[in-house]
Amino acid sequence: MAHGYRLVQWTPFKKRYDLALLLGVVVFLGAYLVAGLAFTPPGDRPLPIQLALRAFGAAAFALLTLILLIGPLARLSPRFTPLLYNRRHLGVTCFGLALAHAGLVGLWYHGFSDLNPLVSLLASNPRYSSIQGFPFESLGLVALLILFVMAATSHDFWNNVLGPNMWKALHMLVYWAYGLVVVHVMLGAVQGEKSAVYAAVVGVGAGLVALVHVLVGAREARRDARADIAAADGWLRVGPPDEIADGRARIVTPPTGERIAVFRDGAAIHAISNVCRHQGGPLGEGRIVDGCVTCPWHGFQYRPQDGRSPAPFTERVAVYRTRIEDGVIFVHGEPVFGDEDVPPSVTAGAAT
Amino acid sequence: MKQDDFFIGWSAETPRADRRFLLGAGLALIAGGGALGAGLALDRPPVGDGVWDQGTKHTLRGVIGREPYPVLRSRGPDGAIRTVFLVSSGKTALRLDPRIVGAGADVTGTLITRGDHAMMAVTDMAAAPASREVALLVPPPAVDRGPVMLVGEILDAKCWFGAMRPGYGKTHKACAALCARGGLPLAFCQIGACGDAVQAPLLLDADGRAFGRNILPLVADPVSVRGRLVAVGDVLQIRAPFSALHRL
Numbered sequence: 001m002a003h004g005y006r007l008v009q010w011t012p013f014k015k016r017y018d019l020a021l022l023l024g025v026v027v028f029l030g031a032y033l034v035a036g037l038a039f040t041p042p043g044d045r046p047l048p049i050q051l052a053l054r055a056f057g058a059a060a061f062a063l064l065t066l067i068l069l070i071g072p073l074a075r076l077s078p079r080f081t082p083l084l085y086n087r088r089h090l091g092v093t094c095f096g097l098a099l100a101h102a103g104l105v106g107l108w109y110h111g112f113s114d115l116n117p118l119v120s121l122l123a124s125n126p127r128y129s130s131i132q133g134f135p136f137e138s139l140g141l142v143a144l145l146i147l148f149v150m151a152a153t154s155h156d157f158w159n160n161v162l163g164p165n166m167w168k169a170l171h172m173l174v175y176w177a178y179g180l181v182v183v184h185v186m187l188g189a190v191q192g193e194k195s196a197v198y199a200a201v202v203g204v205g206a207g208l209v210a211l212v213h214v215l216v217g218a219r220e221a222r223r224d225a226r227a228d229i230a231a232a233d234g235w236l237r238v239g240p241p242d243e244i245a246d247g248r249a250r251i252v253t254p255p256t257g258e259r260i261a262v263f264r265d266g267a268a269i270h271a272i273s274n275v276c277r278h279q280g281g282p283l284g285e286g287r288i289v290d291g292c293v294t295c296p297w298h299g300f301q302y303r304p305q306d307g308r309s310p311a312p313f314t315e316r317v318a319v320y321r322t323r324i325e326d327g328v329i330f331v332h333g334e335p336v337f338g339d340e341d342v343p344p345s346v347t348a349g350a351a352t
Numbered sequence: 353m354k355q356d357d358f359f360i361g362w363s364a365e366t367p368r369a370d371r372r373f374l375l376g377a378g379l380a381l382i383a384g385g386g387a388l389g390a391g392l393a394l395d396r397p398p399v400g401d402g403v404w405d406q407g408t409k410h411t412l413r414g415v416i417g418r419e420p421y422p423v424l425r426s427r428g429p430d431g432a433i434r435t436v437f438l439v440s441s442g443k444t445a446l447r448l449d450p451r452i453v454g455a456g457a458d459v460t461g462t463l464i465t466r467g468d469h470a471m472m473a474v475t476d477m478a479a480a481p482a483s484r485e486v487a488l489l490v491p492p493p494a495v496d497r498g499p500v501m502l503v504g505e506i507l508d509a510k511c512w513f514g515a516m517r518p519g520y521g522k523t524h525k526a527c528a529a530l531c532a533r534g535g536l537p538l539a540f541c542q543i544g545a546c547g548d549a550v551q552a553p554l555l556l557d558a559d560g561r562a563f564g565r566n567i568l569p570l571v572a573d574p575v576s577v578r579g580r581l582v583a584v585g586d587v588l589q590i591r592a593p594f595s596a597l598h599r600l
Binding site: 055079 | 529
């Protein structure tokens, strides 16, 4: 946890994560450059700088695709959740690769002239009304600016300054950046290709990103549409306690407001907002650790009885009243933000 | 999943199951990334055999011409008269001293060559003493070889000759436009052959002069041209009015 800016140290996991990231980038770029230079006849060999600018661009696209796959994959299987923990490192690296690509393009294609490279980039091709001839460079520039803003605000300092909602909204711009990059490649490099490999790689990457998002969305929509949660007087039916694993939660969706995570901690039943105050992570997919609901994304913790993070941290989420009737848990859809604890419901028959 | 399997990023311990999975996933991603990188590098359009040898300076003696582009007509090692286009090291035309135009000169620079084409990025130029050899190098008259109708791409000759590899196509359009704007020679390659071709005729207006900046929007786009093929010594030209150029 980071609010109050206690430094989260370089855990062994973090070090291995970044080492794997570095290795992945080096292997990708190395394989690209070696294949393009050493396994190509001298008479058909591109200039190293032109090969390098393509390599950096391809690496940035591949990494951005991976970044966008991790979120929904972590929702589909908790096995992928650790990949999400340091995802911001991937984002900053992706921006660095994209910047290297843009820098080489600016130098090589737009430099060595008496015209400002930025003017050249934006004005050398005026065909903004054409699809085939569209100046694809401008799309890449906008995507790069978005990636820059995201990289610059990736630290939790900015999450705290901007607030989690604004921060989240800002970082959702990554989808615009990805869309711009896809069109940038399709209207740029792919236009000059003789084979369909580049187009296929971009299409498969973008298709995978779309597919996993649709799968997660469909799963959430099915859960939100559960008919058996409806109940009278604002109380929602959750289900029997023994259907919830110890330390885990079932997520229910009230008619209005945020989803609710109903946790079972031994015999105690708690209900808490499903939305983590850090980055909006799904608390209901986390578990209770040391008596606190723990977010699966970055490990932010909240006491289930009052929704507050343990001192010295200051985050807070809503909690909800629960009751057990005829062996069935009910939760009230109205959030509670009072100073008093919301006592858990206790089930005598729950499995532990 | 067991309780101990729950991953907490800030924890010093990573669950064993996660370690195994992440090791496998990480290795697969790294290997897959390498294979993807190599595959993408090998799958690309042809570059051509143009070369800019920036490591070797040459000095050529010949006669300087200015129209439509600066050239040096000199005698090659095989004794044949050869036209070498003269350019600066960047994306701007070479500024010629008017006193040297039409006269003998020693020109020093690095050579950009593709097929029979030659271009020199000039670093130094000096008047050469008059001689009978120099006097022989007077430009021959233009020979009209008849009408042509071609589909292809307007190139900047410097990049296509070898300053860039590859030096054609849409990703190169901005660079080609800068070169054209700077007054560098324009050439024409037929569609589908821009990467492999070893010859690209100059593209000039109907009177054999260089086009102005009005041609910039058409550079590096697929176009058709209807004009006449003209030979001036060892240089082939397509001469066509601007109205005979059409974007496809």
